[in-house]
Amino acid sequence: MDTYKVMTFSEAVKGNAYPGRGIVVGETPDGANAVIAYFIMGRSENSRNRVFVKKNGAIYTEPFDISKLEDPSLIIYAAVRSFENHLIVTNGNQTDTIYEGLVKGTGFHQALKSRRFEPDAPNLTPRISADLAFDDKGSFEYSMSILKSADAEGTACNRFGYDYAPLPGLGHFIHTYMCDGNPLPTFSGEPERIAVPDDIDQFTDEIWNALDENNKISLYVRYTSLITGEYEDRLINKHTK
Numbered sequence: 065m066d067t068y069k070v071m072t073f074s075e076a077v078k079g080n081a082y083p084g085r086g087i088v089v090g091e092t093p094d095g096a097n098a099v100i101a102y103f104i105m106g107r108s109e110n111s112r113n114r115v116f117v118k119k120n121g122a123i124y125t126e127p128f129d130i131s132k133l134e135d136p137s138l139i140i141y142a143a144v145r146s147f148e149n150h151l152i153v154t155n156g157n158q159t160d161t162i163y164e165g166l167v168k169g170t171g172f173h174q175a176l177k178s179r180r181f182e183p184d185a186p187n188l189t190p191r192i193s194a195d196l197a198f199d200d201k202g203s204f205e206y207s208m209s210i211l212k213s214a215d216a217e218g219t220a221c222n223r224f225g226y227d228y229a230p231l232p233g234l235g236h237f238i239h240t241y242m243c244d245g246n247p248l249p250t251f252s253g254e255p256e257r258i259a260v261p262d263d264i265d266q267f268t269d270e271i272w273n274a275l276d277e278n279n280k281i282s283l284y285v286r287y288t289s290l291i292t293g294e295y296e297d298r299l300i301n302k303h304t305k
Contacts (some may be wrong), residue, residue, distance in 0.1 A: 072265075074274040076237055079261050081276045082107065082244035084251075085155040088271075089206045089228075090196045090260040092236025097287040098196055098204050099235060099260050101271055102143055102153050105279040107244075110134040115301040116282040121146060123284050129305040138182055140190075144284065151288065154193040155240060156182065162193060172207050173225045180221040181213050186247035192238050202290045205229060208238055225288040226255060235260040263264045268298040 077083055089100040104125065105110040115128045123144035127133040141157040147166045152159055158179045165175025172195040182189040190212035198204045207227045214220040228236060236255035241248045261267050264287045272283050281302050288295040 068257070070259050072232060073237065073258050073270050075256050076256050077274050080243050082241055082248070082279055083275075084189070084240030084248065085192065085231070086239035087153055087155070087192055087194050087208070088235045088237045088258065088260070089153075089165055089196065089208065091230035091232055092251060092256070092260055092262045092287070093233035094262050095232045096262075096291065098151075098198070098206075099267070099285075099287055100151065100153050100194065100196065101267065101283065101285045102155075103271060103275060103283040104143075104155075104281045105275065106281050107279060111139060112281055113303075115286050115303055116143070116299050118299065120203070123299070124281070125278070128301075138184060144286070149198045150192065151196040151198070151286075152194070154191065155183055156191050156192050158193055162195060166195075176209050176211060176223065176225075179211060181211050181218070181219075185218055186216070188216075188218045188250065189240050189248070190250050192251070194238075196288075198290070198293065203230070204290065206236075206250060208236060208255055210238060210251060216247075220239060234258075253296055264296060264298060268300065272300055 085104045090099045113128050113132050116124050117124050117126050124142050125140050142159045144153045145159050145163050147163050152162050162175050190210050193209045196206045209225045211223050214222045235258045237258045238255040268285045283300045286295050286297040
């Protein structure tokens, strides 16, 4: 077994019809940009009835057709937010929990101690989160987290946190489910090591094209310059108005 093997994103999801929601964080090979990507998928009509929208520099999920919205509690949230030198990306409303924790000086991992996996039995979907912390010297560090059920009944919550020093060309990929199933099997193991290219359009296309056509919904990719702090981004919605 090669502990340090790096896959392409396409290789990481090959044959997997339903990784669920996923976060990638990493650094471009040239060391010039910090990278995030976040995608959502859905099987039910309620889950599939979503789009990403930009509001004041943040990314939110919103219903595509408001008349078909059933339960917004777990599917409508801020997915990407910034606070000072931090960039937060998550798969649920814990984005706001982390934001509020940073405001109070609590920090990423500590803020998430107040949260658990999603109350959507029998799936008990894990909460996945990431935080990028930029400094004024042209570098950054990032942390990732997954909160998941300790058993099939949701008796307790297990919390796993990862802190990374960026390496050029390397990204870490965490997603909610191992694959499709009933119930959906929770992600297991450490975030997967994947290759991150220099070109944002190349990476956006690779991720979008690799995701299952029937289940993919939306994708957001952002490259942040470590020199200027400015970013460029790409947003794809399967449903467009």
